[in-house]
Amino acid sequence: MNKYGLHARPAMQFVEIANRFNCKIEVANGSLVVDAKSIMSVMRLAATKGTVLRIVADGEDAQPAVEALEKLVVEGFGEE
Amino acid sequence: MKIKKGIGVSPGVAIAPAVVIGTEEFDVPRREVPSDLGKVELARLKKAIVVSKKEVQDLRDRTAERIGKEIASIFDFHLGLLDDKEVILKFADAITDGHVTAEYAVATVLRAYAKEFQSMPAYFAERVKDIYDIEKRLLRNLIGEKRQSLSHLTKDMNVLAHDLTPSQTAGMDRSHICGLAMDAGGKTSHTAIVARALGIPAVVGLNDVTAEASSGDMVVIDGNRGLVIIDPDERTLQQARQQARQQVDFVHELDALRDLPAITTDGHEVALLGNIEFPGEVQTVLEKGGQGIGLYRTEFLYLASDTEPSEEDHYLAYRKVIEACAGRPLVIRTLDLGADKYTQARTRVPERNPFLGCRSIRLCLQNLPMFKTQLRAILRASVDAQVSLMFPLLTNVLELRQAKTIVRDVMEDLEEEGVEHRVDIPIGIMVETPSAALQCSSFAQEVDFFSIGTNDLIQYTLAVDRGNERVAALFSAANPAVLRLIKEVIRAGQRYGIPVSLCGEMAADPMFTMLLLGLGLRVFSCAPPAIPGVKKVIRSASMEQSLQVARRVMGFDSDMETLNYLRAEIRRVMPEEYAE
Numbered sequence: 001m002n003k004y005g006l007h008a009r010p011a012m013q014f015v016e017i018a019n020r021f022n023c024k025i026e027v028a029n030g031s032l033v034v035d036a037k038s039i040m041s042v043m044r045l046a047a048t049k050g051t052v053l054r055i056v057a058d059g060e061d062a063q064p065a066v067e068a069l070e071k072l073v074v075e076g077f078g079e080e
Numbered sequence: 081m082k083i084k085k086g087i088g089v090s091p092g093v094a095i096a097p098a099v100v101i102g103t104e105e106f107d108v109p110r111r112e113v114p115s116d117l118g119k120v121e122l123a124r125l126k127k128a129i130v131v132s133k134k135e136v137q138d139l140r141d142r143t144a145e146r147i148g149k150e151i152a153s154i155f156d157f158h159l160g161l162l163d164d165k166e167v168i169l170k171f172a173d174a175i176t177d178g179h180v181t182a183e184y185a186v187a188t189v190l191r192a193y194a195k196e197f198q199s200m201p202a203y204f205a206e207r208v209k210d211i212y213d214i215e216k217r218l219l220r221n222l223i224g225e226k227r228q229s230l231s232h233l234t235k236d237m238n239v240l241a242h243d244l245t246p247s248q249t250a251g252m253d254r255s256h257i258c259g260l261a262m263d264a265g266g267k268t269s270h271t272a273i274v275a276r277a278l279g280i281p282a283v284v285g286l287n288d289v290t291a292e293a294s295s296g297d298m299v300v301i302d303g304n305r306g307l308v309i310i311d312p313d314e315r316t317l318q319q320a321r322q323q324a325r326q327q328v329d330f331v332h333e334l335d336a337l338r339d340l341p342a343i344t345t346d347g348h349e350v351a352l353l354g355n356i357e358f359p360g361e362v363q364t365v366l367e368k369g370g371q372g373i374g375l376y377r378t379e380f381l382y383l384a385s386d387t388e389p390s391e392e393d394h395y396l397a398y399r400k401v402i403e404a405c406a407g408r409p410l411v412i413r414t415l416d417l418g419a420d421k422y423t424q425a426r427t428r429v430p431e432r433n434p435f436l437g438c439r440s441i442r443l444c445l446q447n448l449p450m451f452k453t454q455l456r457a458i459l460r461a462s463v464d465a466q467v468s469l470m471f472p473l474l475t476n477v478l479e480l481r482q483a484k485t486i487v488r489d490v491m492e493d494l495e496e497e498g499v500e501h502r503v504d505i506p507i508g509i510m511v512e513t514p515s516a517a518l519q520c521s522s523f524a525q526e527v528d529f530f531s532i533g534t535n536d537l538i539q540y541t542l543a544v545d546r547g548n549e550r551v552a553a554l555f556s557a558a559n560p561a562v563l564r565l566i567k568e569v570i571r572a573g574q575r576y577g578i579p580v581s582l583c584g585e586m587a588a589d590p591m592f593t594m595l596l597l598g599l600g601l602r603v604f605s606c607a608p609p610a611i612p613g614v615k616k617v618i619r620s621a622s623m624e625q626s627l628q629v630a631r632r633v634m635g636f637d638s639d640m641e642t643l644n645y646l647r648a649e650i651r652r653v654m655p656e657e658y659a660e
Contacts (some may be wrong), residue, residue, distance in 0.1 A: 039161060039163075040166060043204060044197075
């Protein structure tokens with residue numbers, strides 16, 4: 001996770017990648033589960049640095065979707 | 081049918097469809113939308129979203145170009161929100177399940193998000209601003225399709241707004257505006273003055289009429305009783321039409337006085353002139369029986385456009401007015417702006433008290449290129465014309481001397497350039513500050529005429545903001561202090577042999593006509609619609625009576641006493657018009 005957590009720009013990147021896939025994708029922060037393709041929902045997660053996010057995808061391209069999103073988060077969204 | 085009560089500030093009855101102007105801070109009304117019209121609202125919403133997305137995309141691209149990609153990326157959030165399926169679903173549900181308008185759906189859904197975000201960690205709470213921004217944009221695009229620009233109306237309409245600024249009224253298409261109704265404002269607010277100048281009905285202080293009416297609703301504005309009726313039923317509509325007809329008849333009756341002289345019953349002649357803002361109004365002044373222009377306000381040249389007017393812009397406007405006057409007297413007042421959005425928006429550090437700040441002549445003396453541009457145009461336009469020059473808001477004689485020196489400098493420049501110009505233009509001042517009024521003897525020796533500006537004089541003398549409805553009751557021309565100053569100024573004029581006119585709203589009020597005549601005033605300049613009414617009083621009264629009235633009034637020590645007495649006096653002189 002990057003310095004500021006999941007704020008606007010990284011959230012946008014996250015959502016943009018999620019929207020490239022057809023499958024249903026959900027992301028969770030603890031018990032709060034939201035649609036990964038909705039920017040407002042993802043921002044609602046208010047994930048700060050160090051939060052553990054759980055990504056669940058369901059559909060044909062679920063595997064690549066999860067991999068792409070995981071890669072984004074782990075690499076800190078290309079920030080510092 | 082809804083009836084709302086406010087303060088009637090300009091008489092008459094106007095019946096026309098409404099055009100509702102909101103402010104940026106709209107309060108979106110909740111209106112029930114029948115289920116079958118839900119699809120219409122959804123369609124409107126979809127359209128507004130498409131338009132908004134395009135606007136943001138353009139904004140982002142321009143920002144990326146001009147400032148940089150980093151900053152421009154903030155708009156990605158806006159686009160993301162407008163694309164967000166969850167958000168759009170929420171909007172749609174609100175419309176179909178809640179039976180509300182698209183505006184209401186947008187406002188409630190986005191404000192709910194905003195509220196949620198507000199309680200999140202700092203960085204997320206920052207996005208609340210963006211959410212409100214998007215809300216405003218969507219609302220603007222939703223309401224925008226129904227809202228018409230005030231400067232291009234195609235049909236007669238009643239204008240409903242929160243309030244109208246001088247900039248807005250300056251740009252209005254006056255030919256199609258029937259009446260005005262405002263949420264804010266009081267008797268002395270800017271809207272009231274404009275309505276009276278135009279001779280159209282107006283009601284202010286309605287609080288929330290813009291929330292209750294929508295553009296397109298039929299609205300009756302009754303300036304006599306201070307009522308606004310939205311969606312009137314048949315019976316009410318008939319009554320209103322009848323009243324409107326009676327009003328028209330009354331006006332026609334007064335218009336018959338047009339060619340008759342303004343002369344008292346015992347043979348004293350009075351000059352009746354008109355106040356104007358636009359060249360087109362000269363015609364109205366003449367139609368109403370005015371003999372010339374006692375005050376030509378030049379502010380609209382600055383208010384009606386985004387850029388400062390050029391010398392040619394000034395020149396052309398002045399030539400139009402001069403030609404329309406066809407030899408009749410014309411007094412051109414130099415820029416009297418300030419203390420409003422025009423100058424405040426352009427200053428780096430807004431003034432805390434603009435009314436007492438760098439405005440009007442002070443602004444001109446601190447901005448010589450702008451001042452000289454106007455002066456050059458006036459001098460050039462006035463060749464072979466009966467034009468006088470007038471400076472506003474003077475408070476000391478040095479200011480006056482400075483201004484006159486600049487006029488001479490401009491004349492020298494024009495002389496050197498070989499440009500034709502008026503060399504002997506009479507120069508006068510507005511007496512509208514207590515300072516100028518109290519020093520009237522000194523000023524009288526250095527000017528060619530006075531014009532008493534009671535609107536501002538009352539404001540400054542009584543320390544009352546005439547735009548503030550909470551203290552509007554204190555704002556009164558009948559206050560003894562004001563009357564004493566007026567009397568002094570007229571006497572100074574008589575002593576030093578210079579003409580004195582009065583061009584504030586007091587000149588337009590028939591109740592004060594006899595008093596002013598009795599105090600020695602012989603030149604009245606008022607809004608064109610008021611000219612016939614004042615002429616009627618002059619023709620119905622005698623100078624002897626007027627002197628008596630003035631003597632009595634100057635002995636009163638309250639405006640209440642004065643107003644009661646004046647009311648009784650005018651009833652004696654014109655019983656039918658002013659019956660109980």
